Amino acid sequence: MQFDRESKGFSFSKEGPLDMRMDPHEELTAREVINEWSEKKLGEIFREFGEEARWRRAAKIIVEARGRGSIETTKQLADLIAQSLGRGFKKKLHPATLIFQALRICVNRELEAIQKALPKALEVLSCGGRIGVMSFHGLEHRIAKAIFREGATVPAQNKYKEYVQKPTLRLLSKKPQVPTDEEVRFNPRCRSAKLRFAEKIR
The missing domain is CATH 1.10.150.170 (Putative methyltransferase TM0872, insert domain)
Structure with missing residues (x-):
């Protein structure tokens, strides 16, 4: 490694x-x-x-x-x-x-990489496909969370009360998964990791 x-x-x-x-x-x-x-x-x-x-x-x-x-x-x-x-x-x-x-x-240029790679990964993901993203520090956490949340958010209505767009993602859990105490003891580097999952719905 x-x-x-x-x-x-x-x-x-x-x-x-x-x-x-x-x-x-x-x-x-x-x-x-x-x-x-x-x-x-x-x-x-x-x-x-x-x-x-x-x-x-x-x-x-x-x-x-x-x-x-x-x-x-x-x-x-x-x-x-x-x-x-x-x-x-x-x-x-x-x-x-x-x-x-x-x-x-x-x-x-790690933040630039995730900001470019994650949207592209979501773009090529098939409808019904699922994606998992593991981040390791606060800056990555915020980027991954924001991109997932943007895809799963219902946009504001226009003046005709119709949604201009529909969400493209469904978040598979309200909170990211974090390592257990046992996992951290086995692999201390994972202590700050967070794992998020989403499913592409359209």
């Missing part, structure tokens, strides 16, 4: 290069983002893609640190974040968790 390979640079618990590319043919790496992007741009991705409350502080300390020498490895970055930010409000998370999430999403 890519996340377990030190050479990919996804994990802050293992020493590796700041890469984070799912596709090695892509040009942008986490190293380039960390060492070359402005403090403002770093702050923006930490806030938007990591939902890190201390995004300004994180961006500032990275820019200050790289002024003393480039940041090349996952451990360098993780240690820098841990020493500078500490545990904060989310004490169960390593201080670098949300920063690494933001970098991975940015480098791989």
